[in-house]
Amino acid sequence: MGLRVSLIVTAVALLSYWHISVTLEEQTYDSLQNYITERGQKESNIFLLAEDNHKVFRNAFLEAWLKAVKQPSAERFEQLFFESDDGTWRLRPALFRGVYRPDGTKSGNITGYVGKGVEVDPVMRSRLLLAYDMIDRYAEGWTHRFPTLYVTMPENAILIHWPYLPWGLEADANLDINNEEWGYISDPQHNPSREPAWTGLFYDEPAEHWMVSLKTPVEVDGEVLLDIGHDILLNDVFERVVNDHHTGAYNFIFRTDGRLIAHPEFFSNQTLVEEAVAGRAFQISDLHDNSLINAARLIASAKGTFEGVVLDDKQGDALLAVSRIQGPDWYFVTVYPKQLISSTALEAAYFIFLLGFFSIIIEVLMLYLVLNNQVIKPLEYFVNVAKKITQGDFDLRMGHQKDDYSQRPNEVGGLTRSLSEMAETIHTNDERLEREVEQRTQALNETNQALLGEIAARRQLEEKLREQINIDSLTGVYGRSYFLQLGNLEFKRSQREGVSLFAVMIDIDLFKNINDTYGHSAGDAVLKRFALVCQECLREIDIFGRLGGEEFALVVAGVDESEAYEICDRIRVSLEKTEVVTGEGVIKLTASFGCAALEEGDEGLDAILSRADKALYEAKEKGRNQVVMRVIS
Structure with a gap:
């Protein structure tokens, strides 16, 4: 009997091992597919954003170039550029340290270099001046995501915005940017399709960062005017490749031509790092890692878009989760050894076997105790009674x-x-x-x-009270307390995610006169109509509330300064066209707006609202019915 029970327990353990292995493999497939899809999208964001920036820059430059004067003022050119003793032309150092624009804002961190022997004719001066203006327009807004914004020209010229690094002033006089990969990657010979092109991985020693560059050519009628450039810092990407992975798995990135971009071994091998700093491009085949080579071949031979694919690497005994990083056309790969699945299943089966074995021992012991108390002792008692009967004691029969x-x-x-x-x-x-x-x-x-009836009634009462607290009863918009609560939540999210944030103070012009002239009921009608017009002009994600009296406030996120102004002015124009018909007459509406942006050092929404309130006061001082922006660039 003991042998039969042992065989049953063993069979159950083996069946459990098979079932758990199959289940874990299916779950791992699903988990890896979801993970790699989300990871690919996450890693693609910065590269897609760079390409979008270049589209904006290219379109703006071409639009301006077609209107530009091809015989620019020599005086302005000499204000910006100077001819160095080494025969090169460079932007003046003051443009890096910082100069004030005509509107009072400050520009800086821009340097430029034109190589020796380059003929700076009027057309060349026009391109250089327009390129400088374009960089000055866009660079500061993009700096928080990209360290550089630069323009190169085939004549061996470059203008670059790089905070804290005067690159163009320190460039060697004999530098030929057309000999650098980031220089020639977008020329017609290396990029006949004339589409945005990505360089390979390189290490920038002055910046002490791993980088990759995006170059986008700008042409008119087949003539190359310039190339737009962005550098992408990759240190954070590499840290995520090495440290952010499934337990027991590892990640690596490689390009479609087999060029290795990131791998845990790459960071742990100092020799490989030194060779990469020296400018050597690594092909996977150079590393003599058979498992890595087989994985790359398997991925290259597979068909599909690779938005989130799990491949079975039988040679490497692993699952390969693959997703394409859009932009530089890289593959992000997670290698998940199958041994992790089998070891987990084996541990579970071993536990089930031990559990069954000890269960048998406990069951046998309990069976003995039950039999002894419930069967053996009563039988002994009745045997004694039977002996008395056999001895003739019939009273006990x-x-x-x-x-x-x-x-x-x-x-x-x-x-x-x-x-x-x-x-x-x-x-x-x-x-x-x-x-x-x-x-x-x-x-x-x-x-x-x-009790349930009482609870339901209480919940309805609580919900009604909550709504009364959060919503202004007259206008139907957020009340002061709830508006400030939501606004501070949006403030914290903007700081955490690096999203722009604007606060707007709005005041109905001459509202006291409306109350005095037409009565408070007319004033209430004006407030309701004012709130309705404002809400019709806003996005669903914008936060709008009444602070008290005729004073309202607005919080908008994810927009730049011009878009924030456009939202305010759209409301102002709509109000200007609005008439409120009352029993006492027709009331025309106007309002004043003060707008301020989130700035470094702000500790809460109150700080932005305070600046917005000052801007509102300025709008009223200037004659009302206008928008005043208080934004520090």
Whole structure:
């Protein structure tokens, strides 16, 4: 019997191992597919954003170039550029340290270099001046995501915005940017398709960062005017590749041509790092890692868009989760060894086997105790009774009928009578308890129903009170307290995610005169109509509330300064066209707006609202019915 039970336990453990292995493999497939899809999208964001920036820059430059004067003022060119003693032209150092624009804002961190022997004719001057203006327009807004914005020209010229690094002033006089990969990657010979092109991985020693560059050519009628450039810092990407992975798995990135971009071994091998700093491009085949080579070949031979694919690498005994990083056309790969699945299943099966084995031991022990107490001892007792009967003690003889057995004047008889009385007593008590339980249950159900009714009523009351607290009863917009609560939440999110944030203070012009002239009921109608017009001009994600009286406030996120101004002015124009018809006459509406942006050092929404309130005061001082922006670039 023990052998049979052992075989059953072993068979159950083996079956469990097979079932767990299959289940874990399916779950791992799904988990890896979801993970790699989300990871690919996450890693693609910065590269797609760079390409979008270049589209904006290219379109703006071409639009301006077609209108530009091809015989620019030599005076402005000499204000920006100077001819160095080494025969090169460079932007003046003051343009890097910072100069003030005509509108009072400050420009800086821009340097430029034109190589020796380059003929700076009027058309070349026009391109250089327009390129400088374009960089000055866009660079500061893009700096928080990209360290550089630069423009190169095939004549061996570059203008670059790089905070804290005067690159163009320090460039060697003999530098030829057309010999650098980031220079020639977008020329017609290396990029005949004339589409945006990505360089390979390189290490920039002055910046102490791993980088990749995006170059976008700008042409008119086949003539190359310039190339737009962005550098992408990759240190954070590499840190995520090495440290952010499934337990037991590892990640690596490589390009479609087999060029290795990032790998844990790459960071741990100092020789590889030094060679990469020296400018050597790594092909996966150069590393002599058979598992890595086989994985790259398997991915290259597979078909599909690779938005989130899991491949079975039988040679490497691993699952390969692959997603394409859009932009530089890289593959992000997670290598998940199958041994992790089998080891987990084996541990589970081993646990089940041990659990079954100890369960058998406990069951046998419990069976012995039960038999000893419930069978063996009673049998011994009745054997003694049987011996008395065989000895002629018929008073102790156990009859076949229950009444005869219970009438015996001995312990068995007494036990039988006691058991009979106990059973009858228990039966009586059970019936009585059942009746009481049924009565109590009915009473509890009725009480529960009453409590549920009270709870529902209380919840409705709480919901109504909450709505009254959060919503302004007159205008139907957020009240002051709830507006500030939502606004501070948006403030914290903007700081955490690096999203722009603007706060707007709005005040109905001459509202006191409306109340004094037309009455408070007319004033209430104006407030309602004012709130409705404002809401119709806003996005769903914007936060709009009434702070008190005729004073309202607005919080908008994810827009730049011009878009924030456009939102305010759209409301202002709509209000200007609005008329409120009352019994006392027709009331025309106007409002003043003060707008301020989130700035470094702000500790809460109140700081932005305070600046916006000052801007509102300025709008009223200037004659009302206008928008005043208070934004520090």
